[in-house]
Amino acid sequence: MRLSHQYRLRPTAQQQVQMEQWLELLRRQYNHRLAERFNWWEQNRCDVNACPLICHLPEPKDKPTYYVQATDLPNSKTLFPEYKQVYSQVLQDCVKRVEKTYDRWIKGDSNGNRSGKPRFKGKGRYRSFTFSQIKNQNCINGKFIKLPKIGNVKLILHRPLPDGFKIKTATITRKIDGWYLNLSLEDASVPIITPDAPTMDNTIGIDVGLKSFLVTSTGESVEIPQYYRKAEKRLKRLQRQLSKKKKGSKRRVKAIKRLAKAHLKVANQRKDFHYKTANHLLTQGHVAHEDLNIKGLAKSKLAKSVNDAGWGQFLQILSFKAAKAGLMTIPVNPNGTTQACSGCGETVPKTIADRWHSCPHCGLELDRDHNAAINIKQRAVGHPVQALGGDRVVEPEKREACAVS
Structure with a gap:
């Protein structure tokens, strides 16, 4: 089972300056890695849909994948020594974010829906960094949490961590009113509860x-x-x-x-x-x-x-x-939930201004939104009234039962 808890941080002035420097360095790294992917995309794509039988095709350059860019991080530290102060897993997470937003633009999500073209981060637009692994599970001691290369940072522990859960990731976020810590907690021993089948009663x-x-x-x-x-x-x-x-x-x-x-x-x-x-x-x-x-x-x-x-x-x-x-x-499916009668299933046309449902077929009278909510419930549980319609006649006893439900 996976949970997420958010706590308020009270870093010292020196820790705030350090975290601000990290965010600025990560912003530059994000823009650099994103620019590498854009350059590869422009140099290797072809707008021509047909080629002659004999033509010369240049050798395609290596695609800047996550592993290629993550392997290049030591070179960045050599060229720019200020990146040595940033924790290595935080830099790797920055590259992972680039790959995620780039793949959403090129490939899309599981449903094939593509996002817009990623934009470069302006100054102050990179607001969080993540420690993908917290090795020490006892990193929280009293009112302090120990973060790699930052030290002990004071936090407001307004609720304790649940017993048995382990800290998987820790994300530091800068908001306009201060700094926050988001902990991702996991406990594999907690079984996944299988919900009961939906019925009219539950x-x-x-x-x-x-x-x-x-x-x-x-x-x-x-x-x-x-x-x-x-x-x-x-x-x-x-x-x-x-x-x-x-x-x-x-x-x-x-x-x-x-x-x-x-x-x-x-x-x-x-x-x-x-x-x-x-x-x-x-x-x-x-x-x-x-x-x-x-x-x-x-x-x-x-x-x-x-x-x-x-x-x-x-x-x-x-x-x-x-x-x-x-x-x-x-x-x-929202189609027809407002127009259909929840008592008999017949269609009762309405305009947006009509806020009251009055069925001429079964005489059901109730608020328009209340009628739609009942239809939504009946569709979710597969109630037989949703199959009614046309010239089918509903018995008075069943009509009253449908209206009450």
Whole structure:
């Protein structure tokens, strides 16, 4: 089993300077290795789709893979002695990040979806480094953690490490409000819990939206907090103050920090809300939700509201918490969940302005989002009402049972 814990660090002034230097050196190394891959790509690709029978093809150069670039790291230390102060595994992780982002652009992920072309990291854009192996499992002594070549760094241990778990990786992240430590923990002895099959009794459906954050199949509604909308006035004022500052001045740096802290507060509030909502839902069993195209919705006219709701982050947190609790999150096809009647399965056309579901076939009356949540739940468990439609007639007893469920 794999867990991740985050702790706040309180490094000394000297340790902060050292970690800042590491980040800058890693940023340069990242850009250099990425440039090597771009150069190889430009020199070895061919835009011509046909060649004559007799032609000369130059010998292709060696592809700068992870192992080739990692083997070249000692040469970098020879040419630039300042890289000797950086831990070797941290440099190797930097090369691994280059390979990962480059492969996503060239090959794509497991589904064949490719990312955009990687960009070079500007100054201050490289914000974290990772120790891929922590050899000493007793590296945390009291309020301090021992990191290679950095020493003992004070941390706020607000929760103890679970018994039996070993530290696999440690990532140091710089945020606008300080430094943080992310520990990846693993315990192979913990068995993987096999979740029970979803049924009408142990599953709930949720319908996310912008009027309410979500509505469950039981009729419970969770209001959307709109943290960004509430902080928008202050953010605009801070952005205006920043635009008036002279580039390169100390006052501009202070204005950037004020604006970044305001954005970080909004992000933390939203994340805290997502975690609490996910924990509340999982107390009721498996959770079924629509398999939405959130990236497409984030490019529409509702982009600000969609990003403020943060559905993607919420579903990711919900999936992680469900796996940890031995439950499932079940994505279903969103097509027709709003138009179909949850009582009889007939299609009841609605516009976006219609917020109430009134079925002329079975007489079911309930909120539009509540009806959609029930449909999502029924699709997740394979309820027979989803197969109804057309001229099929539903018996009154079954109709009442479907409406209650």
